[in-house]
Amino acid sequence: MLTMTIGRAQPLSETAAAFLVRFRAELDSHGWRAAARVIEDHWDRFVLTEPQILLDAFTTLPSEAFIETPSLLIEVDYLRYIASGAAPHAFRRRFNPAADTPSPHLTLRDTLFGVTSRVAAHRSAGRIADAVANATEARRVLDAADADDIADLRVALPHLTIHWAQALDVGDSPLAALEYEQTWAAAVATGQPRVSRRAAASLAWMHAEQGRIHTARKWLDHATGFDVAVDRYDVPLLLAEALIALDGLDTERARQQLTQADQFVAGEYWAASLWLHSLLSTSPEDIIITETLVTRETRRHVSRAVEPGAHRRLVALARWTLRARRGTLRGPGGPDDRIPAAIAAENAYRQGRFSEAHATVSRLPSDDMPPRLQGAVLLVAAASELRLDRREPALDAFRRAHDLIEREGLSMLYATIDTQTLRELSEASGLPVDSAVLQFLHNSSDDPRAAIPSLSRRERQVLALLASGLSNNKIAETLFITANTLKSTVRNLYRKLGVNDRTEASDLAHRLGLDSATA
Template sequence: MELWEEAPATARSGLRPIDYAGAYPPCGCDPATTSLRFLDLLAEASVAARLCGERERALTIVKTALRLLKAGEPGASCGPGGTDFQRAAWFWTERSRLVQNLGRGDGWQEIATAQELVRGLPPSAVHAQVLATAAGWGMLHAPGPDSLADAERAVEYARVVGAEEIELDARLTLGGLMVDAGDIDDGLAEMYAVLERARDLGQVAEAGRAYTNLASVLQSIGRSREAVAIGAEGLEFCHQHGLVDNADWVLGNLAAAQFSLGLWEETEQAARRLLATAHSSKPRGAASGLLARIAVRRGRPDAAARRLADAVEHYGPHDPMPQNSLLLAEVSLAIAAAEGRLADVREEFARAARDGFPTGTHRYAWPLVVLAATAEAEARGLPAAEEGRAEALLLIGTTARRLVTPVALWRAHALHAGAELLRAEGRESADRWREVTAAFAALDRPYELALVRHRTADALLAGGGHRDEAAELLRGAHTTARALGARRLAEDIELLAQRARLRLSEPEPPADPAPAPAENLGLTPREQDVLRLVAAGRTNRQIAEELFISPKTASVHVSNILAKLGVTGRGEAAALAHRLRLFPASA
């Protein structure tokens, strides 16, 4: 490009567009008989730069082209008046992609500009490209019926003008939106058909996008093993064809599926690779989010908070998308719950639910509902949790009733949320928890299965009897928690087994009369008395008055209790006492 003006005219006249720019119309004329123009070269170069991950360079090239078109400089147009609306619209759609990927905007203003440029013009491939780009934007930023209609219109228009490459792009978007709308089988069939056709035509960029979207959609509906398989295939394809940008997105979606399958070591490796080598900020944001989710499940909320802050920084404030913001909300909510900050849990959930969850976002909504319901169940009986509790439960329940369950994974989440809401209301049902466990047992979600097995065992033991069944559930849950490194869950299982005098490593012997639950935790009788009052929300001075000891002695007892329980504050100690039902009378 830098040598264009210095090259002899005879040399330039023999060049022809090489057609790597999709719908872009080379010089507005017949590329077979008309030589390459400088603007054509800019179009080819911008696409090449974008596909190989050099987005800054691509954006610079696009800006140069738009300046030439606006100024009407020689060589910028084949049409009269120095203006070419179709080519300008094409460059604006490219600019939309680039500013989104660079985190400098959501890209909609650029799309709107392109739409204005083609309005009223005869049908063309560029017009179809603008429609397809708008539909793709809607899928990411405003999924729902309107975006689905936009995608259908883009497909029809591309067919009218015979632009199959653009048609494939629009069909891929349409397939993803169909899955979001509950038309699972037909939507996936459309996406797989696009992948096959793109490969047959040698449309490597579109095939790379198909691999990216398929891995994401399969993961969202609980078909994570299929997502891993298609992701691995796509990663190899992208590397073979130099699609470094697509490779980052495919790897991120592959890692998300591995996380769900309990392959956390592999997830961490992929996430660290993305942080070190990704060509844009959003895959790095996804990587940091995955590391945060692993950290919080492994009982390290402080590390999770640091990773969450990294993710927020990588995503930036200029291009908010539900697939990013709602996943970050899930992490934030999980950290607050792990640290016993119920007020923050409620605030985070209320913020996420404030505008509702339109079609296309339910995949992200269900985990939020489950986390919020679980936090309320864990806090039941805590005096500090009573204010605002009724409103919080109402919001959780109302939100859950508005979400759909077209796939087994979402139905399992719905059952889990319902069981937690019953527990939060003091109406826990062992049979309901058995149903939740059966739902997750049919899925590849080992962490969630271990979690609900623990909860089922707790409900069985609380109802009396069923010790053998509870023991089997706890052993399976404990094995999984230990294998995953889910420290908090493993400790909860161990404490429950200890309280019930169940062995986790082998079948239990006949049970002897069990000591007091708090005694199993190494607490002295006096410390048990103090913990009972801490769980009831008493201050050190109130504890001292009730037990006829000095406030200083009460403070010493509280410090000893925190150390023995392995918690950092009174709130966590109280929550643990309620969770383990150490003092039923105070619940």
């Protein structure tokens, strides 16, 4: 028997002392995960005979261990039960974390720990709807609880609610922001900077992604106000800073922040990272690398990528952005969701199908959208209305878009429409667009998308038929025009597209996804 102790007078057994030596060595050398595995390996040996030894080990784990793995809190609660002299079977009767319905005999602590474990488990398995349902139920239970019971959970609560907020966030629930805010306030009040910073960083990303840049900056200030080192939990902070920099056209800083974020495991923000990579992919080499990255990460997270929510939405945006960079504009599907519908509208606009683009955006409740999406929809509406010779509605939509973009600092959104149309709308409305913005966004003279909206309907038809391989005589016959009229149309078409012959025009039509069905 050794006389070694840990902050208490009772001596430790030789086995317990050896356990603690190994535990501390793993914690110092390999981090808390390795140390937690040592506890797990010795659980059966000490849980009934020396539960305090395991409790002492748990108390030396960093707070991030409990943030990432709330089940550790359940184990601590169980050990306290045993150390107090209660029978183990009593705890098991009162608390079953795998149960779908909490027992009426559970304490508030037991209930919330159990529901939080299910939230984390469902989220990890990609069952987002179940995770959201459990998180919503956990908040309902907490809001209905007695104040004295809540006071007993004061310190542990932020470690639980951060998981509820993350589940709601991934599920695109409108309750996510409030849950993060409550987590942040509770963590600040209990002096837990890591959880405070994590909640504030998540809020910063959420608002930045939606285009609420001023609000995002406020939460960035909150997140960076703690004197703690940057770690893997700061990925949303770094991504928010990257996106804000990109919106301000500061691509160098955006790349720096994204590179720093890539040094850590992205966790719940893997799809967000893909979207930012796609936004920063401008060269052919960048595009190829990012396309490979999107394919690899989507396969790794396939269960999450197919579930409705933030992951699927951001992957769709990443893929659309890369297609737009390549000029291969094909829509992602039906118009049930606002993101696919907005993308489909931009797709139709880019291909010169202005009536279709206008019809699509007119069905979207733009006033109920976050600023980033609302601005894009308004720009497509303005540009489509202008090309349909509806000047006043076009200028009204552009004024609303311009006001939103300038207010939030979302300059990158102007790239939603082509340079020529943007200039026309700016001049006609009397609302200036900074020349530096125009130069930055549209400095590529070989971007084929910019020319498409300026094509007439007849020119789009001819382009599609050229790509189909029909002879000139057959094309003229199909369109009921003379050969001379066709030659004149083709010359104008080549001039607008900046191509020299039929082969180049056909290649461009295929890249843009134009065929006889879309003409």
